[in-house]
Amino acid sequence: MDPLKAIRFRILKSDFIRNVALLTSGTIFAQALSFGVSPILSRIYVAEDFAAFTIYTQIVGIFSILSTLSYSEAIVVPKEENKARKLSNLAFSLSVLVPLLLFLFLPIVEKLIIYFAKIENTKHLYIFLIPISVFLNANRNIINSLFTRTKNFKGNSKNRVFESILGSLANIGLGYNGLASLGLILGNIVAQFSFNGLSLLSLKRNIRILDFFQTKIDKLTLSEYKSFPLLNSPILLTDLFLITAMSFSLSNLFGTYTLGLFAFTLKIIQTPLTLVSTSIGQVFFKRIADEVNQNGEYGLFFRKVFSQLLILSIVSIFALKIMGPNLFAIIFGESWREAGVYAGLISPFLFANFIYKCFYYIPIVANKQKTYFILNTFYSFSLVLGLFVGHYFFQDITKTFHLISFLAVGISCLILTWFYRLSKTKVVHK
Incomplete structure (x- = not known):
């Protein structure tokens, strides 16, 4: 055969x-x-x-x-x-x-x-x-x-x-x-x-x-x-921290109506993104494991997958910014038009998070889970802090969401740069 x-x-x-x-x-x-x-x-x-x-x-x-x-x-x-x-x-x-x-x-x-x-x-x-x-x-x-x-x-x-x-x-x-x-x-x-x-x-x-x-x-x-x-519970709690802290902070700073629109937007956009990123991550994990066994590194494959995800994300972000309000109004009712506006505002944050979560297994392959945990914690705390900074300086949810998206994209770029360096580093399994 x-x-x-x-x-x-x-x-x-x-x-x-x-x-x-x-x-x-x-x-x-x-x-x-x-x-x-x-x-x-x-x-x-x-x-x-x-x-x-x-x-x-x-x-x-x-x-x-x-x-x-x-x-x-x-x-x-x-x-x-x-x-x-x-x-x-x-x-x-x-x-x-x-x-x-x-x-x-x-x-x-x-x-x-x-x-x-x-x-x-x-x-x-x-x-x-x-x-x-x-x-x-x-x-x-x-x-x-x-x-x-x-x-x-x-x-x-x-x-x-x-x-x-x-x-x-x-x-x-x-x-x-x-x-x-x-x-x-x-x-x-x-x-x-x-x-x-x-x-x-x-x-x-x-x-x-x-x-x-x-x-x-x-x-x-x-x-x-x-x-x-001692180890698993803190990691799970850290993963929950970002959305929990953002939810409480939005309610505290901008009111329950804003939180409701934000929560509904996450339900519509982030849920399918999480499912896709998990699937991609699992397939990517298997492929890089094979690449490591054969060549010890997988930088070329990382660049290929990253470029495809980046193009998909940019197209999706522009689509949500242009058509988001009308789509939400047509599908979910006129009262949810503003949630469509929110979808466009936070789409860079959601897709930046989506891309780097697709490569979640890279630190595992490189045995760098501790560093990833620190970076992920820094990412979460920075976005929550961004809510308070945005509220203090702008007193406006639109500008605050712009700040959150800017921070998410910036920190995600740093994490992805680290991922790329790891992908070019030869891994030897003893």
Whole structure:
């Protein structure tokens, strides 16, 4: 058989490729459905509803990471089933404990929201539901790890599809009944609950569910896998920091209406960009790994991919700046025309972030994760600081978004220059 045909045959028969395709298909459908119902949701909910939902989900995201301390990610690691079971029980115990403690500290959380987001009336945030969402979200992370460990990728993909359908239907139905931001929040809870419930039924074929969801904390397991809370949790929290800090800062400085428009714009533009950058990043990772094994460097390939992404980004930015307001008004309703203006203003920021996230794996190949973590943290803090500087000097959201985009492009260029230098440096794997 021809060597190239043999390679293609092995790729098609590869369990890895097939499993990635299964997971990706569910994710693509979920994202497509989310985008498809957006023109309906934009005519049911107003900007302030999306602002409240954004603040709610950002708080849930932070406490979800803290609620398992990333022990949920460690479930995949051990060969022994007994260790995996102990890790699952540890993560589940924390997922119960943290929301219970959170109930006690909700008054403090509310005061922090009032202070940082400058929201005087927090009734529309429905803070009392946060611990429930944290519990469901934390257990979703545990379930995802169990799916991966048991290689039940088909079940995971299928349940993501059902989650998206039920969540979207709930958002539409509750919104038509005039529940405002509560409709978005309850729709999210319905989606989480449906995924967890259906997933437990799917996992029953692979494991004894009750053995993996017990409130037991093993001290040896806590110590043996301490690198996950010490290293993984800070990285995950840093990734969440940028959008969370920007959301609270926008609400504080420019009001919930501006935050709502910004949040809706991110939902429409950043969500598909994240999906594309993740896919490109995975393919790029495989290619540069091959290049490193053959030549030790991949500078030429980096330049080729970068130039293509740059052209795509420039064309998209100009399209959003010229047609963004009209497109948003036609698709999502006249009341969202200003969100289209925002799309044009922040498009350089979104596409700069998109390009450099496509090359996320370069520091991993070069074993420079620590440097990348520092640069990524600097990037996030600079953009948040830019919001305050823009508000202080300009008192105008348009000029502030121009400043944010300028900072994002500038810092991204520095990071990409570093990436390029790494791509030209020969990597030797011992």
